[in-house]
Amino acid sequence: MAEHTADAHHINDGGKAARADIYKMTILLSVITTAEFVIAFTMPAGGAKTGLFIVLTIVKAWGIVATFMHLKHEVKRMAWVILLPFLFIVWLLIALGKEGDSYGDKAFKDSTPTRQKVEVKHGEHGGHTAPADGHKTEKQEGAKPAEEHKH
């Protein structure tokens, strides 16, 4: 129980740098997440946007692994043992990107559904027409077997 009394001034010296590190990373992660949110609505869709998102995600992942999971303070060899297997994931990415064609062709052949969103206007209260909706969902249930054939 002697440790308990010692804790009071341990807070002032021991662990102070570690906590500063944690708070710094918290701010970085929050800033990146906010930035991602802003980018999602301001940048036009495309390769640049996707690329930027992936880069920001990897930065966040690095922050969590290095600081929160403490990997940057572990023995270097251990970090390599953990990180190197992910080369297989890179390989999977390349392999599925190149060889996934035949699978994709099979999965999506002759199934090009047309899709149109139904807008609901909120004029007065009680726009929810429950009975009619219930009826339509029933019809949707009936369509299920037809959909299943496509797989």
Add this chain to the structure above:
Amino acid sequence: MASTVDPKALIEGERPLFNASYGKLMMWFFLVTDAFTFSSLLISYGANRVRSVAAGIPWANPEEVFTHFPVLHELWHIDAPLAFVGLMTFILILSSVTMVLAVEAGHRRSQKEVEKWMLWTIAGGAAFLLCQAYEWYHFILGSEGGALVNGQLVKGANLWINEYGPASFADYFFFVTGFHGTHVFSGVVINVIIYFNTALGTYEKRGHYEMVEKVGLYWHFVDLVWVFVFTFFYLI
């Protein structure tokens, strides 16, 4: 911050490998395998999506799917695209922060602080799970109007058909966020156990708080996976 292993954390006769205890190393190895599972899921999601678009079937637009925000939606029917999932991301990141603070307090063997931060972490995890339930609820029920798919009115989503995009969009959404949610749930349960062990003085008697560190690794991993899910399911 030098990585020296606490001799008390070692099994009798154990010679630490990489200066880490057996338990910690094994947690890392488990997380690597788990990361492989999630990577495979996300990569197959990506392949499926790219193929779908190439075949002329537009993928769902997350900005139009995830628009519900509690209270805003219920009271005023205001759409807040991606705002709720942004909030969920913050909740999980903050619970990761409180977890790492618990680990740090454990290094100083400050029992009361570990208890406090563990409670915050549990609260964050539980809040995240509630948010996910809300998200799933609205995803399954769908928008008020629904959508006409091949001339047929479809509302919400199930494993066969959905109003947002190809069936595989909803399938992957259910499976990946469900699998992640299961991880969060187990994480909360384990965190509760760690909290009680701390409060009962188990680790104080043991002389070290390495269990908090090991469970912390798992909890950060759950946060790490969410960072990727957030990007690939909601942003791109």
